[in-house]
Amino acid sequence: MSEEILAKLEKAGIIAVLEIEKESDAIPVASALLEGGVNVIELALRTQAAEPSILLIAEKFPQMMIGVGTIIESGQAARVQRYAGVQFGVSPGINPAIVREALSCGLPFAPGIATPSELELALSLGCRAVKFFPAEGMGGLKFLKSIDAPYKHLGVRYIPLGGVSQNNLADYAGASQILAIGGSWIASKELIKAANWGEITKAAKAAKQLWDDTRRK
Numbered sequence: 001m002s003e004e005i006l007a008k009l010e011k012a013g014i015i016a017v018l019e020i021e022k023e024s025d026a027i028p029v030a031s032a033l034l035e036g037g038v039n040v041i042e043l044a045l046r047t048q049a050a051e052p053s054i055l056l057i058a059e060k061f062p063q064m065m066i067g068v069g070t071i072i073e074s075g076q077a078a079r080v081q082r083y084a085g086v087q088f089g090v091s092p093g094i095n096p097a098i099v100r101e102a103l104s105c106g107l108p109f110a111p112g113i114a115t116p117s118e119l120e121l122a123l124s125l126g127c128r129a130v131k132f133f134p135a136e137g138m139g140g141l142k143f144l145k146s147i148d149a150p151y152k153h154l155g156v157r158y159i160p161l162g163g164v165s166q167n168n169l170a171d172y173a174g175a176s177q178i179l180a181i182g183g184s185w186i187a188s189k190e191l192i193k194a195a196n197w198g199e200i201t202k203a204a205k206a207a208k209q210l211w212d213d214t215r216r217k
Contacts, residue, residue: 001108009065012065019184026052029187033064038186041057043069067089071089071090078105090159092112092133099111114138135164140168144158145175161183173214
């Protein structure tokens with residue numbers, strides 16, 4: 001990832017992780033997030049509506065920084081890289097072939113890692129920003145700091161996701177190696193399905209405020 005993208009992600013702090021099942025929900029959920037101050041999303045490629053939703057959000061809200069998640073199949077990185085508005089991609093794990101494809105087509109990419117060996121693989125592929133997944137399932141911030149220790153001099157930055165919530169966000173935000181946090185609770189599938197846009201805006205505001213307050217300390 002370029003320094004420009006890293007700076008944008010760190011300033012934003014909060015990445016709303018979305019799984020959109022209906023294209024008609026794309027604009028309302030993006031609008032609710034922006035109203036709550038969250039301008040970065042990771043839209044998972046797990047539904048038929050995912051790619052059409054990317055196009056809709058990019059056209060309607062050019063200020064939204066769009067990341068594409070669950071890039072795990074050959075051809076996906078190259079395809080989404082061509083969409084206007086897409087600025088980065090991520091995967092839940094690390095597949096060297098997928099990482100190389102993303103890099104070769106010019107898509108800034110953060111693969112998922114959960115162990116020192118996976119981190120070293122990411123480093124060998126030129127990645128200095130990685131997704132830490134599943135964050136809480138692997139032992140949370142304490143575990144992450146332990147595996148980061150031997151590599152701290154390399155300046156690796158992490159995006160934890162998986163079990164991160166309003167309850168532990170401040171702990172992650174207070175750690176210097178954390179680039180941003182990913183959260184599916186902000187705009188969960190249940191909230192989207194219920195069209196509860198007000199609750200999404202409320203959750204976005206709370207998460208963003210907590211990130212900003214912690215980073216200023």
